[in-house]
Amino acid sequence: MQPAPQTTARTATSAAHAPILALAGVSRSFGPVQVLFDVDFDLYPGEVHALIGENGAGKSTMMKILSGYLEPTTGEVMLDGAPVSFTSSEDAEDRGVVLIHQEFNLADQLSVEQNIFLGRELKRGLFLDHKAMRATTNELLARLETKTPAWATVSKISVPEKQMVEIAKALSREARVLIMDEPTAVLTRNEAEILFRQIERLKAQGTAILYTSHKLDEVARIADRVTVLRDGRHVLTAPASELSEDAMAEAMVGRELSNLFPDKADANAAETVLVLKDFSVPGIVENANFELRRGEILGFAGLVGSGRTELMEGLIGIRPATGEIRVNGKARQIRSVDDARKAGIAYLTEDRKERGLLLNQGMRPNLTLLALQKFSRILIDRDAEEKALDRSIREFDIRAPSREIKVANLSGGNQQKLLLAKTMLAEPEIVIIDEPTRGIDIGTKQQIYQFVRRLADEGRSVIIISSEMAEVIGLATRVAVMRTGRIAGTLKGGDINEDAIVRLAMGLEKKAEGND
């Protein structure tokens, strides 16, 4: 599909014919890793522009560059047709460009009014001008047609109300450009409808709105134009009316897989080791059913926030959950990570810095923490620990400048290898690996894929949760796709491809053979 001429795509509400905010040939690198490549983009007053792409396509980086949180490595940001270089997000806000984060930036214990004027309080002499602030707040809230009172404490109002407060805050700074990072991800359908009405209203007032969403049906409904990013590159910009949801998904995907991945094994004949029946994590995951065979690598795909991590945390007893767990045919009650370990299940967290490793300690105590009972009767056997560390360093190729080094000073890849070694020391039969290669360079990635494959060859069963589609497709023999807390479908063998996964993850069709 060819990029459509910009002018035809614009709505007629605005008289301006120049873009209010634009990117010209913008690239951005983080260290040696380039995440944006020569991106052109423009945003007109009074339009709703959707930015879509897979996780890691560069959407957040682009939004942060537009709103002054990051600077482009090369290329320029243009405001009102002239090059501009925002010194900070505050600078961008002063010039009318406001980014609303997915996690709100509100002080919970303050009132709506105090939040709106936070850091820019109106004063009369030495004292706060409460009257003027109250009046302005009421006017802003009235403009947004919300019934939230100005005196309400933010911790007590609902999520969409908080979003309205963020928008009111943006408007109080005379925002001409509103950039919203997945605003509907945290909203229910009804709440999203309210937001859409407000977006229509702002658009009619001439505000330019850039927003990201993974929900393509929404994009088709409310966006005037759509820009697609893939792997940090601009793929296309077109009027939403000219793009079907399928065409959007197609543009987002469509990437060849390299031979990063080891060959797949066939585990169809092996016996079932794990069965989950009607498994729910209250409020997040509903009635998940799946089974896992010996020596199998089962992928879990889906959007961030679709409940994959929570499902697994429910399984290992970190979160309260209901439903039936059968390990090797035997029903199991798992209420803590220790119960899970005893049942032969280990979970490798996606957040290795906050949940996986003790950063201020050395490798040895980290390595043995999960399986410490193996090393201690009454006292801990230091020699056995040292030997285990030797073995793990060899087996998982952990490269550390010294044995006593604090884990915080290891590279991300070596931390991940250590975490893998720690998990395997508990000798689990079932290994759940959440985002196995997040923030890891390509060489280490390949090593980790080999380790995962080796685990399966040893007769262990592996579950891989990954937001990197290529990873799931390259490793898994079967892929379960989750969408809004449910397993939307399971794909097998030749049916596993990006298109099918995206369709299930986005809820575009209800195909697949259902849950097995």
Add this chain to the structure above:
Amino acid sequence: MTDATTAGTAAVKTGRPSLDLHVIGPIVALLALILIGALMNPNFLSYGNVTNVLARSAFIGIIAVGMTFVITAGGLDLSVGSMAAFIAGLMIIVMNALVPTLGTGWPTILAGMAAALAIGFAAGLFNGLLITQARIEAFIVTLGSMGIFRSLVTWLADGGTLSLNFSVREVYRPVYYDGIFGIAWPIIVFLAIAALGEIVMRHTAFGRHCAAIGSNEQVARYSAVHVDRARLAGYVLLGVLVGVATIMYVPRLGSASSSTGVLWELEAIAAVIIGGTVLKGGFGRVWGTVIGVLILNLIENILNLTDLVSPYLNGAIQGVIIILAVVLQRQKKATR
């Protein structure tokens, strides 16, 4: 980019363990104090004075060993001083009440000791359950129980002093004043508990778990550590050790009042921090705590023996040392 790489190598360098100030600081300070004391007063190193300092260190020391575990696991207990007074008061009441049935001999004293340990256990359980089950901040819970225990002992003593039966006191006295091979019992008990504590901290799963919880509770939870159970065990252990300290303390004066154990929590926490245990948790060492206790008591002793500075300023000097110790910890973190 160059900035980042140099910062990276610097981090690696300081990450290497060496005999840094953090390790030898407290030892150097202790040796310096001993030297100063010996130079200023010839009696300082006499058998009598050394025994006196060590025996007086024992109460705080025994408590501080327990406190090391609680702080290492990221907690705090402000109630230990009041708890000691409360346990002493109840222990005396129990022993006095048992005199008619068990007599004035060892059976009564042993029952009193058992009561002290049981009450310490219960008090630690009370703090620990509120912290781990009701999920109230340790600071708030123990601030509250500090008030509760202190007020209870005042009420039990009716505003005055609870005194142990005189005949019982005569039998019990040697527990503080006697010893074997010329070493007083409180010193023996203190050193035994410190040695055990050091082993538990460094060589058992419990010690490892405390450090893990203190450095990152989430990581501990995801690593199959029973976080609540370990933290509860820490507070119970501390309660029991307060009981042990009280057992050694009661024969010294044979009485308890509302002024018993005042500011012991301050000294115990100070000893732990001076010894190098990290206030926020994640790293603890019991031998450091022992040195911390000795430093605090030596300062008091030197002030008493010399007339350079008024002994009334003892508290002020201790306060300065505590603040200095924390500042040194902070600076180490900043340069890491």
